[in-house]
Amino acid sequence: MTHQIVLLGGQLLPVYIGVLERKPQVVHILYTKETVRLKTRLIQQFREVKVFDYQIDPYDYDSIQETITNIICNNEHATFELNLTSGTKLMALASQQVFSTLDCFSFYIDQKQNIINLSDGTKHKINALISTKTFLSLSDHNTFTSSTLKSFNKEELDLANSIFELRKNKSGIGELFKLFRSLKVDSESKNFSFSNSKYRIYWHGNLLSVEAPRFKLTGKGVNSFKILTTGLWWELIIGMAVNDWKYAKEILMSLAIKSNINSNMDKNEIDILINTGQNIFFIECKSGIVTQSDLNKIRTVSKFYGGIRSKSILVSFYKPKGYLIEKCHDLGIEMFYLEGASSKRFELKTISKKLDSLLNRIEL
Known part of the structure; x- marks a missing residue:
């Protein structure tokens, strides 16, 4: 059975990736009073992994070594590995000293998504993928x-392209945007009509029509009016x-x-x-x-x-x-x-x- 020891600092992602990639059966988290909330958030992601956690003083070298040693001694039949990517430098140094003495595997995850074996310097690419939902959950945002x-139909995408071309060609569509701002137009409106000496604008039943001195626009779709009246x-x-x-x-x-x-x-x-x-x-x-x-x-x-x-x-x-x-x-x-x-x-x-x-x- 593989046990992974992780050092929790200000970044959850390298800790989470290490567990996701290496797939240990048990995780031991060393955290501090400053990272207790992060620890709770991290544990919520490990529904299929058994987790133990230990609060430590991040600047007490001897105490950190003792904690690591006790974890290993209390699980003498397990295979241990250490993720050194996070935590304070002193946490890393103390933990690595114990692992070096016992000849256990330790690794580091670099910024190019490689796992580096700290014993021999070899590395390999991480294969684990994280969903957007998990990324946001790690930042404590679940909804x-x-x-x-x-979500947009072809006509709506064509409308965006038409507006883009008009914007590039200085067609005067910028004046139309200023008009919308002056009228404080609600982009979520289901119906809208406006007419003066320069513009005829009609929006009803998901159909959009605009006539201006130098251009015409048409659109079909529930998002058409919002595309025209906002930066969408x-x-x-x-x-x-x-x-x-x-x-x-x-x-x-x-x-x-x-x-x-x-x-x-x-x-x-x-x-x-x-x-x-x-x-x-x-x-x-x-x-x-x-x-x-x-x-x-x-x-x-x-x-x-x-x-x-x-x-x-x-x-x-x-x-x-x-x-x-x-x-x-x-x-x-x-x-x-x-x-x-x-x-x-x-x-x-x-x-x-x-x-x-x-x-x-x-x-x-």
Whole structure:
């Protein structure tokens, strides 16, 4: 019977992956008073594994060694292994000293999803895959709603493409967007009509019709009005661009994470989430002007829901102001923009290659 000892620090993911990949029958968790909540959250994920837990002082070297030694001595017929990826450095040093003395297997999970054998330095790729639901559960968020690209029909996707082409060609559709803002239009409306000397807008029975001085638009589908009156059109454009990325196991759109206190309230909304099975990419799609609050939101989402292995990406139609571009670099937010960009900087059809590059350089 295999027993795995894990050291619990501020990141749950490498601990969870180690158990998922190695499949021990028993897990021993060493935690501190600062990580007791994380320990409880982690145990909830191990429904088919027997778990024992031990609170330790993370800076008491002798006590840590004693705890590890007692665990091994009390289970003398078991095979032991040690996941050294998490915990404090002193926890790792004390634990590894015991394992080295007893010639037991210890390993480390690196940022490129390799398990490294600390005895001989050999490594192999992790095969275990994690669902988006589990990723979010590890951050203590169990309730969310989302959609996928399949939630939209062909006519709705065609409408998003039409808006995109009009936006690129400076057709005057920006003035229509300003009109919607001035009218404080409810994007969830089932019926809407408006007419003046410039525009004739009709929305009824899931049919949309727009006549403007320099363009016409039609749409058919329950989401058509929302696509036109919000930035959803841009999210769909980006969603279509990343939909066929070979490393994506799940792609969710308009993911609304619910409050743990009130499940009727959205705590955060993520435009696009890409799950590779081992990493999470959060994409914020901005069809308008980028602000400092947008960057704060992106940083918060990545920190609380994805952990250290996640990546935040801002995809903006317009080029952000210089100080915001600098801020993105400071915060580790990847950024692509269309308006004012050279073809080498950002092309929708090559965004998958850019995601390949980001996946290969995830760093501590």
